[in-house]
Amino acid sequence: MGTSGHRYKVVLGYGTCGIAAGATGVRDALEEAEKAGGYDMDFDIAGCMGYCFIEPVVEVFDSEGGSVIYGDMTAKKVAQLLDEHIKSGKVIEDWVVRKSDQPEAGEGDFLANQHRVVLRNCGKINPESIEEYIEIGGYEAAKKALATMSPDEVIEEVSAAGIRGRGGAGFPTGTKWGFARKSPGDIKYLICNADEGDPGAFMDRSVLEGDPHTVIEGMILAGYAIGARQGYIYCRAEYPLALKRLDIALEECHRRGFLGEGIFGSDWDFDIRIKKGAGAFVCGEETAMMASIEGKRGMPNPRPPFPANQGLWGKPTNINNVETLAAIPWIIANGGAEYAKTGTEKSKGTKVFCLAGKVRRSGLAEVPMGYTLRQVIFDVGGGVQAGKEFKAVQMGGPSGGCLPAALLDTLVDYDAIIATGAIMGSGGMIVADDRTCMVDLARYFLSFTQEESCGKCTPCRIGTKRMLEILERICEGRGEPDDIDKLDELAADIKAASLCALGGTAPNPVLTTLKYFRNEYEDHILNHKCTAGVCPALITLHIDPETCIGCGACVKVCPTEAITGEKKQPHVIDVEACIRCKMCLSRCPEDSIIAE
Amino acid sequence: MDQIKVEIDGSEFTAPAGSTILEIARANGVYIPTLCYDPRLTPYGACRLCLVEVEGARALLPSCYARAEDGMKIQTTNEKLERIRKTLVELLVSDHPMECMGCEKSGRCELQELAQRYDITESGYAGEKHEYIEFSENPFVTRDYNKCIMCGRCIRICREVQGVGVYDFVNRGFEAVPGTPFERPMQETPCEFCGQCISTCPTGAIKARPYEGDGRVAARDILRNACAYFHMSEEEMTKALGLEEWKVRTTCAYCGCGCQLDLHVIDNRIVEVTSPLMEGAGQGNLCVKGRFGYDFVGSRERLTRPLIRKGKKFVETDWDTALDLVAKKLGGTKKKSGADSIAVLASARITNEENYLIQKFARAGIGTNNVDHCARL
Numbered sequence: 001m002g003t004s005g006h007r008y009k010v011v012l013g014y015g016t017c018g019i020a021a022g023a024t025g026v027r028d029a030l031e032e033a034e035k036a037g038g039y040d041m042d043f044d045i046a047g048c049m050g051y052c053f054i055e056p057v058v059e060v061f062d063s064e065g066g067s068v069i070y071g072d073m074t075a076k077k078v079a080q081l082l083d084e085h086i087k088s089g090k091v092i093e094d095w096v097v098r099k100s101d102q103p104e105a106g107e108g109d110f111l112a113n114q115h116r117v118v119l120r121n122c123g124k125i126n127p128e129s130i131e132e133y134i135e136i137g138g139y140e141a142a143k144k145a146l147a148t149m150s151p152d153e154v155i156e157e158v159s160a161a162g163i164r165g166r167g168g169a170g171f172p173t174g175t176k177w178g179f180a181r182k183s184p185g186d187i188k189y190l191i192c193n194a195d196e197g198d199p200g201a202f203m204d205r206s207v208l209e210g211d212p213h214t215v216i217e218g219m220i221l222a223g224y225a226i227g228a229r230q231g232y233i234y235c236r237a238e239y240p241l242a243l244k245r246l247d248i249a250l251e252e253c254h255r256r257g258f259l260g261e262g263i264f265g266s267d268w269d270f271d272i273r274i275k276k277g278a279g280a281f282v283c284g285e286e287t288a289m290m291a292s293i294e295g296k297r298g299m300p301n302p303r304p305p306f307p308a309n310q311g312l313w314g315k316p317t318n319i320n321n322v323e324t325l326a327a328i329p330w331i332i333a334n335g336g337a338e339y340a341k342t343g344t345e346k347s348k349g350t351k352v353f354c355l356a357g358k359v360r361r362s363g364l365a366e367v368p369m370g371y372t373l374r375q376v377i378f379d380v381g382g383g384v385q386a387g388k389e390f391k392a393v394q395m396g397g398p399s400g401g402c403l404p405a406a407l408l409d410t411l412v413d414y415d416a417i418i419a420t421g422a423i424m425g426s427g428g429m430i431v432a433d434d435r436t437c438m439v440d441l442a443r444y445f446l447s448f449t450q451e452e453s454c455g456k457c458t459p460c461r462i463g464t465k466r467m468l469e470i471l472e473r474i475c476e477g478r479g480e481p482d483d484i485d486k487l488d489e490l491a492a493d494i495k496a497a498s499l500c501a502l503g504g505t506a507p508n509p510v511l512t513t514l515k516y517f518r519n520e521y522e523d524h525i526l527n528h529k530c531t532a533g534v535c536p537a538l539i540t541l542h543i544d545p546e547t548c549i550g551c552g553a554c555v556k557v558c559p560t561e562a563i564t565g566e567k568k569q570p571h572v573i574d575v576e577a578c579i580r581c582k583m584c585l586s587r588c589p590e591d592s593i594i595a596e
Numbered sequence: 597m598d599q600i601k602v603e604i605d606g607s608e609f610t611a612p613a614g615s616t617i618l619e620i621a622r623a624n625g626v627y628i629p630t631l632c633y634d635p636r637l638t639p640y641g642a643c644r645l646c647l648v649e650v651e652g653a654r655a656l657l658p659s660c661y662a663r664a665e666d667g668m669k670i671q672t673t674n675e676k677l678e679r680i681r682k683t684l685v686e687l688l689v690s691d692h693p694m695e696c697m698g699c700e701k702s703g704r705c706e707l708q709e710l711a712q713r714y715d716i717t718e719s720g721y722a723g724e725k726h727e728y729i730e731f732s733e734n735p736f737v738t739r740d741y742n743k744c745i746m747c748g749r750c751i752r753i754c755r756e757v758q759g760v761g762v763y764d765f766v767n768r769g770f771e772a773v774p775g776t777p778f779e780r781p782m783q784e785t786p787c788e789f790c791g792q793c794i795s796t797c798p799t800g801a802i803k804a805r806p807y808e809g810d811g812r813v814a815a816r817d818i819l820r821n822a823c824a825y826f827h828m829s830e831e832e833m834t835k836a837l838g839l840e841e842w843k844v845r846t847t848c849a850y851c852g853c854g855c856q857l858d859l860h861v862i863d864n865r866i867v868e869v870t871s872p873l874m875e876g877a878g879q880g881n882l883c884v885k886g887r888f889g890y891d892f893v894g895s896r897e898r899l900t901r902p903l904i905r906k907g908k909k910f911v912e913t914d915w916d917t918a919l920d921l922v923a924k925k926l927g928g929t930k931k932k933s934g935a936d937s938i939a940v941l942a943s944a945r946i947t948n949e950e951n952y953l954i955q956k957f958a959r960a961g962i963g964t965n966n967v968d969h970c971a972r973l
């Protein structure tokens with residue numbers, strides 16, 4: 001990163017996640033300082049760097065190319081940063097997340113253990129500036145392809161890379177492009193799937209917010225390869241910042257002739273339009289998405305016919321995920337063979353995971369295929385909070401499955417993960433520790449799919465509702481002995497009979513928890529116990545008299561005044577009065593309140 | 597047209613290329629259950645009852661939607677398929693008011709028929725049921741969505757056949773249900789009250805108000821079952837039982853299209869009008885007049901004899917007298933003022949043949965080309 005004559009360049013991670021954590025105050029403070037002058041620095045924003053666990057994040061580059069990343073920034077801390085680091089060149093060790101000269105120290109291994117291809121520019125360049133993208137070689141791949149490669153050669157390169165669709169199903173991208181290219185017709189469409197509806201997945205948003213031009217360049221290449229002159233980006237309206245940055249990026253591309261007629265001075269026309277989605281998870285499914293773009297209710301249709309033959313407006317259409325498309329410029333620039341060097345035999349390249357849940361370092365983790373889940377969760381994610389025990393990881397969001405510790409050595413590989421009953425999916429990784437109830441977790445995911453079902457087909461519309469009702473009653477302590485069989489039977493029929501993959505995969509969280517954590521179901525049903533201490537109807541709360549310091553923090557929040565005790569003496573909970581809302585649990589500074 | 601050969605349940609059938617699996621099965625008497633299928637509409641693939649197993653296919657295919665390919669090997673029934681179908685019907689039944697006894701649709705309800713077929717009297721998956729209020733804000737259509745099975749047929753027929761589009765689904769998941777825009781009463785939508793949605797609804801969710809409460813349905817029910825049992829025609833059976841109810845096939849008299857009607861008659865009174873599916877000019881579709889405009893037939897105010905004006909009054913007479921008078925007056929006018937002083941205005945409510953005769957009468961009989969018709973009803 002150049003510092004344009006100044007000694008330092010200060011870059012703030014300014015994605016939605018950073019903003020939510022307070023980055024706007026930090027930005028204002030830094031902008032003010034820059035304007036006021038007197039500091040030997042440039043200030044710029046960038047997209048999300050992926051450090052969700054310690055946002056807002058600021059990276060300070062020096063003129064030699066070294067950098068220091070500070071986390072948990074606030075507007076107040078800016079003054080100290082300016083005084084100590086910028087003015088006196090003194091690194092504020094207490095705040096450091098990562099130093100480029102000691103990349104693996106401290107929390108540095110979060111990034112050190114990653115391999116960033118898709119996220120290569122996220123957090124490094126200003127996403128609202130096409131110049132910065134061009135400066136680091138942006139649009140060179142598109143120019144090269146249009147000038148020197150035939151569409152078939154582009155497809156061959158993508159096939160050689162071996163990249164598989166990152167939207168969930170993992171279909172080989174080169175093969176899919178080949179279908180769309182061969183499909184007869186003058187008018188073809190390309191759609192970038194930026195609907196990202198999985199709870200716990202946010203990598204597509206981060207890419208769009210942090211590096212929109214990469215996605216646009218990927219689309220230019222895809223459009224050229226399959227013969228589509230019109231592209232759509234279907235992006236959910238709940239991503240206002242991504243939409244704003246896409247708008248800016250598209251406008252800049254138009255101005256420079258990278259989009260429109262005769263792009264890059266060639267005779268190829270390509271343009272992109274944004275279609276805002278209204279936040280229905282099912283609209284991420286390709287046939288529903290096309291219906292939605294056509295102005296109809298977003299409901300899936302059976303396939304065949306496949307989009308490659310009869311897609312948007314009845315024309316051959318190719319749909320790719322944001323992450324898939326973001327990898328394409330790199331592949332064309334560096335060659336498919338180079339990309340294929342990373343990964344396993346059938347899963348090439350890298351995959352971005354969104355680490356969330358009870359993991360110590362939540363955030364974006366781009367790792368090579370072939371890593372083990374353990375490497376992702378422990379080496380990158382830092383494992384679970386101190387004192388807690390890793391219990392499971394939910395992969396692939398609501399369509400995926402829940403894998404136990406025993407499967408932590410499973411490889412990040414489409415087929416290896418499918419063999420466990422989970423799916424790679426879009427890359428959500430929600431970590432559960434010993435305080436997570438697996439029945440409750442399955443209930444949560446099913447409640448999501450049940451609500452997001454479009455309602456078109458019988459098994460998904462009513463079947464998931466009935467499964468959810470069974471899970472709800474198990475969690476409420478009203479489970480019946482044959483409920484597990486009923487869940488199994490319904491799950492099998494819903495999977496086999498649903499119209500689209502929403503219903504077809506909705507039972508997966510239930511099936512995998514039944515497979516790997518059946519004892520928890522049995523505990524709930526037969527012993528009326530929730531060992532994780534989560535399901536309110538099946539737990540009692542009490543205070544450990546050994547560790548309670550009698551601070552009274554719990555007393556203040558208890559809505560039913562169930563907690564009593566003298567100051568500095570162990571407190572007690574009246575089990576009769578307690579409504580098990582667990583408000584007190586999080587307030588106790590000593591973790592003395594026990595739910596079991 | 598190219599022909600393809602497919603194997604269904606071990607038997608080989610030939611069919612035109614482009615046919616769906618269901619079309620081939622139906623054409624050859626192979627039963628596949630359906631709920632969201634109506635031959636008048638584009639396939640939809642929602643109810644999942646028509647799923648079949650195709651050799652080599654990754655998943656089960658909806659036979660209503662999937663086009664057959666040459667050489668396809670298809671199984672329409674096996675243990676797995678039947679288990680799935682039973683579960684599907686059970687799921688539908690689990691959200692259905694079990695009030696068949698009082699339901700007008702009983703006996704020709706497609707869900708009831710499948711429940712019978714799969715021996716379901718009660719769902720094994722009991723749970724929350726919808727409790728929607730009934731919409732009966734207009735004189736023609738009542739909508740009781742507690743009985744809706746979300747087949748989307750009403751929505752599709754309104755959009756695809758009528759080109760109107762009064763309905764679409766609202767809400768998602770279990771809460772999804774057909775509805776009008778912003779729950780407006782149907783008379784405040786572009787609805788034409790053709791009742792096409794009634795004609796396609798497989799359950800009692802959409803009913804025709806004019807036919808309501810005639811009790812004929814239960815009677816026909818018994819009748820139909822009895823006919824099947826004794827191998828008698830409906831007419832024979834109604835007569836044998838003295839029920840006085842049968843269907844009269846006729847042609848709609850409202851316009852020249854010639855839609856086929858089945859008038860359901862009890863005690864010499866029309867109680868319902870339907871149109872035979874995929875037959876005649878209308879293929880089972882009717883407009884508001886054909887479907888609901890039948891009460892004139894039994895009206896007491898209907899003219900049954902010609903009337904002649906005498907002074908300020910109309911006086912009943914016989915046809916000969918009336919026609920003689922018309923002939924005389926027409927002849928007199930023609931003689932006095934010429935044939936072109938007469939114009940003949942025909943009606944779109946009569947048949948093409950009758951209209952032909954009228955123009956013949958005008959041109960050859962009277963000698964004028966002043967012929968027109970109302971074509972507005």
Ligand SMILES: Cc1cc2nc3c(=O)[nH]c(=O)nc-3n(C[C@H](O)[C@H](O)[C@H](O)COP(=O)(O)O)c2cc1C
Nearest residue numbers: 165166167193196197284285286320321324501502
């Ligand atoms: C219910 C459902 C939701 C989906 N949501 C998304 C999504 O948010 N983003 C996405 O890229 N793909 C999603 N998909 C997968 C897409 O249908 C499609 O497979 C994908 O966009 C293809 O792109 P790819 O080949 O690059 O992975 C979803 C699929 C289903 C069934």
Ligand code: SF4
Nearest residue numbers: 454456457460500503
């Ligand atoms: S599986 Fe669910 S989301 Fe998909 S079509 Fe059926 S009801 Fe709609």
Ligand code: SF4
Nearest residue numbers: 744745747748750797
């Ligand atoms: S109202 Fe009738 S036709 Fe319409 S979706 Fe419901 S069951 Fe089908």
